[in-house]
Amino acid sequence: MMTVTGLSVSYGDLVALRDVSFHAPAGSLLAVTGASGAGKTSLLWAMAGLVAPRAGTVARSPEAATVALIPQGNGLAMVLTARENLLVALLAAGVGRRDAAARADAALERLGVDGQSGQLVDELSGGQRQRVAIARGLAMTADVLLADEITSDLDPRNRDVAMEVLREEARRGAAVVFATHDPRAAADCDGELRLVDGAAVSATRPA
Numbered sequence: 001m002m003t004v005t006g007l008s009v010s011y012g013d014l015v016a017l018r019d020v021s022f023h024a025p026a027g028s029l030l031a032v033t034g035a036s037g038a039g040k041t042s043l044l045w046a047m048a049g050l051v052a053p054r055a056g057t058v059a060r061s062p063e064a065a066t067v068a069l070i071p072q073g074n075g076l077a078m079v080l081t082a083r084e085n086l087l088v089a090l091l092a093a094g095v096g097r098r099d100a101a102a103r104a105d106a107a108l109e110r111l112g113v114d115g116q117s118g119q120l121v122d123e124l125s126g127g128q129r130q131r132v133a134i135a136r137g138l139a140m141t142a143d144v145l146l147a148d149e150i151t152s153d154l155d156p157r158n159r160d161v162a163m164e165v166l167r168e169e170a171r172r173g174a175a176v177v178f179a180t181h182d183p184r185a186a187a188d189c190d191g192e193l194r195l196v197d198g199a200a201v202s203a204t205r206p207a
């Protein structure tokens with residue numbers, strides 16, 4: 001569904017990603033692992049089209065029409081409520097008002113933050129914010145879901161819920177790519193791309 005070929009990303013003189021190739025098929029959950037600074041976020045941003053590659057390509061098949069990114073550090077608007085954060089994203093994507101409301105409410109409930117729906121994000125705990133950000137990505141029902149370190153602030157129970165959500169998204173047919181430091185979370189995925197200093201050192205593919 002999404003194929004990365006010979007991808008390099010640099011910021012000025014700093015090369016963050018070098019000659020990385022991999023394939024994210026529909027219906028699979030892939031982990032991107034590596035130490036801090038290894039290039040995981042740079043890879044996801046390049047896949048989302050948010051950073052231009054210095055070399056290489058990111059190709060999407062025709063069925064990969066929509067891409068959603070759950071960014072590291074949540075990327076929520078603090079001055080909006082949890083529900084408004086989801087609604088803004090859905091309405092901006094062209095989803096109708098009634099459908100957007102239903103999808104927002106269902107996603108907040110799936111992540112167990114429906115009780116915080118009307119609260120300003122600024123008033124939420126770190127873990128609650130992270131769950132609202134996951135809910136926003138879930139509500140987009142994208143063909144490709146890119147999830148960047150989405151379990152870092154979660155307790156074990158909510159970590160399991162987040163992993164189940166990613167798994168369900170893959171089961172729905174999405175190509176899901178999940179950047180993580182957590183070896184246990186990576187072990188729950190169908191395959192793993194391991195980065196060291198921006199280079200892919202190993203890759204296991206979905207069976």
Ligand SMILES: Nc1ncnc2c1ncn2[C@@H]1O[C@H](COP(=O)(O)OP(=O)(O)OP(=O)(O)O)[C@@H](O)[C@H]1O
Nearest residue numbers: 011014016034035036037038039040041042043072
């Ligand atoms: N906007 C930027 N400008 C300059 N350098 C950057 C920028 N973003 C990332 N880098 C550098 O690129 C390299 C890869 O960073 P990246 O955020 O992709 O790594 P990461 O594996 O996601 O790290 P972490 O696990 O800490 O989030 C690092 O050396 C980082 O300092």
